[in-house]
Structures are given as structure tokens and as C-alpha cells.
Amino acid sequence: MEFAALVAISLLIGALILLVAVAVGKQKGDLSHETEQKEDTVVEEDGGKAPPSKKQKQQQRLRKERTQQHTFTHPLLASSLKSHSGNVTCLDFSSNGKYLASCADDRTVRIWSTKDFLERDHRCLRANVELDHATLVRFSPDSRAFITWLANGETIRVFKMSKKEDSSFSFKAAPEDFPVKHKGIVINIGIAETGKFIMTASNDTTILIWDLKGEVLASINTNQMTNSYAAISPCGRFVASCGFTPDVKVWEVCFGKSGEFKEVVRAFDLKGHSAGVHSFAFSNDSRRMVTVSKDGTWKLWDTDVEYKKQQDPYLLRTARCEVSEGSRIALSPDARVAAVSSGCNVAMFSTATGELEEEFHSVHSEEITDLKFDINSRYLVCSGDRAIRVFHNVPGYRAAIQDMQAMLKKASNEAMRQRLEQQIKDAQSALDTVFATSKN
Ligand SMILES: *[C@@H]1O[C@H](CO)[C@@H](O)[C@H](O)[C@H]1NC(C)=O
Numbered sequence: 001m002e003f004a005a006l007v008a009i010s011l012l013i014g015a016l017i018l019l020v021a022v023a024v025g026k027q028k029g030d031l032s033h034e035t036e037q038k039e040d041t042v043v044e045e046d047g048g049k050a051p052p053s054k055k056q057k058q059q060q061r062l063r064k065e066r067t068q069q070h071t072f073t074h075p076l077l078a079s080s081l082k083s084h085s086g087n088v089t090c091l092d093f094s095s096n097g098k099y100l101a102s103c104a105d106d107r108t109v110r111i112w113s114t115k116d117f118l119e120r121d122h123r124c125l126r127a128n129v130e131l132d133h134a135t136l137v138r139f140s141p142d143s144r145a146f147i148t149w150l151a152n153g154e155t156i157r158v159f160k161m162s163k164k165e166d167s168s169f170s171f172k173a174a175p176e177d178f179p180v181k182h183k184g185i186v187i188n189i190g191i192a193e194t195g196k197f198i199m200t201a202s203n204d205t206t207i208l209i210w211d212l213k214g215e216v217l218a219s220i221n222t223n224q225m226t227n228s229y230a231a232i233s234p235c236g237r238f239v240a241s242c243g244f245t246p247d248v249k250v251w252e253v254c255f256g257k258s259g260e261f262k263e264v265v266r267a268f269d270l271k272g273h274s275a276g277v278h279s280f281a282f283s284n285d286s287r288r289m290v291t292v293s294k295d296g297t298w299k300l301w302d303t304d305v306e307y308k309k310q311q312d313p314y315l316l317r318t319a320r321c322e323v324s325e326g327s328r329i330a331l332s333p334d335a336r337v338a339a340v341s342s343g344c345n346v347a348m349f350s351t352a353t354g355e356l357e358e359e360f361h362s363v364h365s366e367e368i369t370d371l372k373f374d375i376n377s378r379y380l381v382c383s384g385d386r387a388i389r390v391f392h393n394v395p396g397y398r399a400a401i402q403d404m405q406a407m408l409k410k411a412s413n414e415a416m417r418q419r420l421e422q423q424i425k426d427a428q429s430a431l432d433t434v435f436a437t438s439k440n
Pocket residue numbers: 086087105365366385386
């Protein structure tokens with residue numbers, strides 16, 4: 001057990017050191033180009049090639065627009081992804097960790113390569129949303145398709161991603177969109193990691209459960225007056241919602257042995273906030289949840305319970321934070337760090353202590369629309385205007401070091417002690433390097 005954990009942490013620290021080494025090398029090499037190459041170059045794959053003159057004009061226009069863009073710098077900012085020409089409303093990482101999808105009111109969905117986050121150039125692929133724009137986007141579990149919510153069509157459109165010979169993708173919309181069923185404004189969509197269902201949730205308290213072909217399997221009335229957020233748990237078993245009432249409600253979507261849909265049953269509630277809940281998030285194993293409320297706090301919950309035996313989730317921690325009407329909360333997959341947005345600001349907290357670790361002000365020019373950690377707990381990303389900000393999850397690395405220090409105290413044999421000591425030292429100097437060489 002201890003050994004397995006040690007190996008896992010060694011891997012994490014190994015990745016961290018490598019990542020910092022790459023970043024440092026990159027920055028040294030690039031210093032001389034700093035002034036002439038301030039803007040991100042974007043490589044686009046969008047089928048037809050525009051004639052150069054048109055492209056040049058477009059670039060001039062883009063350059064002009066970009067100079068008018070909101071600027072933000074911070075030592076922990078790893079990069080800013082800029083190629084949307086409209087406000088970005090939603091972000092999603094693919095479960096294989098390779099891609100980040102973003103959608104904006106510029107009628108495009110962009111697919112970014114996560115391994116480029118520390119590069120100067122950020123490649124992205126573009127999928128056009130014909131005659132509409134997507135407000136929400138989610139990858140399918142196999143990372144080979146994504147679903148979008150159409151702002152005007154008010155329904156789901158499915159896009160298939162097929163690999164081309166040059167290993168980029170082409171995107172193809174399914175011949176038919178899902179039927180229109182919602183009356184209220186749709187606030188979130190999701191695909192279960194099991195591939196068994198799709199969820200759409202509107203602010204009028206209706207959640208619909210669909211099969212992958214667009215047939216409605218069930219309709220849930222959340223009875224929360226108005227809903228502000230809803231989502232599927234990463235394990236694909238549960239759907240949860242929050243809104244005007246102070247509780248977060250969780251349902252199980254049940255399927256039979258041969259995969260046929262059976263029913264949706266109430267599983268458990270998170271009870272403890274004293275006012276409406278703006279949003280919530282799960283850890284990647286669905287055993288922890290975080291919630292953020294109008295009552296000015298965020299809470300961490302242990303949801304690893306057997307609700308069928310009447311066990312309730314345990315409240316593990318409550319901490320104060322700045323909140324706004326549209327506050328979002330994100331939990332790192334390893335559950336070590338919670339991030340909360342309030343207006344244009346983001347705060348990062350340790351879940352072990354509840355303490356505020358980092359604060360970023362005016363990250364975007366508009367209210368933050370989405371906030372997510374990548375699947376390896378290395379980065380925090382957020383949207384709010386046309387840019388996507390990518391932050392190093394430094395609080396997560398610090399927490400990993402603290403966990404190693406705790407293991408060191410318990411370590412019984414000398415070899416393990418020495419190894420831990422060396423790893424802590426290396427990780428610490430790697431962290432110092434993030435700050436020392438940060439270009440901002
Ligand atoms: C998008 O952002 C711009 C400023 O960057 C703002 O003026 C505009 O209102 C935003 N659009 C929407 C639909 O929120």
C-alpha cells in the first residue's frame with residue numbers, strides 16, 4: 001500500500017521535474033525572440049486553404065483585435081490559448097488526457113493538444129458549427145467524438161473526429177441533431193464515462209437522460225426552484241444538481257445486466273450549506289465532491305458511501321471564499337486542490353487544510369465561464385473572454401510534497417527514507433524553478 005503510493009508519487013514528481021526542465025530550456029532558448037514573437041501563433045487545420053492575401057488581411061485584423069484584448073500575467077500562468085474570436089463558454093478535457101476542447105460564440109469548437117501547453121505555439125484544430133454556435137462541449141469517453149449544445153438549435157449536435165493521414169483530425173457532424181425537448185435555458189450537458197447515457201440540464205429544474213442516439217430515457221424534476229449547475233459523476237453512475245435550495249441532490253442512473261436502461265433513483269443529498277449552491281465538482285474517482293454556495297463558503301465532502309445502506313456523505317471541510325452569482329468550483333482529479341471562481345477572479349485552496357493557496361485577479365475581462373483541472377492534476381484552465389488561461393497547479397505539487405513528507409516520517413527502512421528525501425529535495429527545487437524562471 002505504502003509502496004504503491006510511493007511509486008505513484010515518484011511518477012508524479014518525475015513528471016513535474018521533466019515538465020519544469022522543458023519549460024526552463026524553452027524559455028532560455030527563446031529569450032531573444034521574446035519581443036518580436038509575443039503573440040501566439042496558431043496552426044489551423046480547417047480543410048480549405050485561404051489565399052495568402054486574404055489570410056494576411058485576416059492576420060492583420062486579428063493582430064489589431066488582440067492588441068485590444070485584456071492582458072493578464074502571473075508567475076503561475078503557463079500559457080494563454082488565443083485563437084477564438086468570440087467569448088469562450090465551455091472547456092472539456094478528453095479522458096485520454098490528450099486534448100482540451102473549447103467552444104465559443106464564433107461558431108467554432110477548437111481542439112487543443114495538451115502537450116503543447118508549455119510551448120510557445122499552441123496548435124489547435126477547428127470544427128465549424130454550421131449556422132449556429134455551441135455553448136457547451138463534451139468529449140465522448142473514447143475521445144473520438146464530442147457533443148455540443150447548440151445556442152440557436154437548442155439541442156445536441158454530435159461531431160465525430162476522424163484521424164487524417166497527417167494525424168490531424170477532420171470533424172463531421174452527425175446527419176441529424178437530437179430532437180428539441182428543453183423549455184428552459186440549458187446549463188450543462190454530459191456523456192457518462194460508461195458510454196451509456198447523455199445528460200442535459202436546464203435551469204427550469206428539468207434534467208433529461210438520453211441514450212446516445214437521441215432518445216429520451218428519463219426526465220428528472222430536481223425540485224430546486226431553479227438550477228444553476230448539474231453534472232454526471234466521473235464514474236458514470238450518478239447525476240447531481242444544485243440551485244436555489246441549499247442542498248445538492250444526487251441520483252443514480254440504473255441499467256440492467258444486459259445494458260438496458262432501468263430507472264433513475266434518488267441516491268443521497270449533500271446537506272450543510274445555508275444558501276443556494278452555485279456549482280459543484282467531483283474528484284476523478286467520484287469519492288470526493290466540492291460545492292460552492294451563496295453562503296460564502298466552499299465545502300469538501302466524502303461521497304464514498306453506500307447510500308443503499310442509508311449512509312450519508314460526510315462533510316470533511318468548510319472554508320470561506322469569495323463568491324459571485326456565477327461562481328464555479330473545480331476539484332483536481334487527485335482531490336488535493338479546489339479552485340473557485342468569483343467574477344473575473346480565481347482562488348486555489350488546499351483541500352487538506354482549507355487554506356487559500358493562490359489568488360488570481362482579473363484573469364479575464366468578463367465573468368469566468370468555466371474552470372477545470374486537467375486529468376493529471378498538473379494544470380488549471382479557465383475561460384471568460386476570448387482567451388483560455390492555463391495555470392501550473394503549484395498548490396497541487398506542494399500538497400504532493402507534503403504527502404511525501406508525511407510518508408517520510410512513517411518510513412521504516414533506510415532505502416525508502418533516502419529515496420523520499422531525495423524526491424522531496426528535487427520536487428522542491430523544481431517548484432522553486434517555476435517561480436525563478438517565470439517570464440511574467
Ligand atoms: C463577449 O465579450 C465582449 C468583450 O470581450 C463583450 O463586450 C460581449 O458582451 C461579450 N459577449 C457576450 C455574448 O457575452
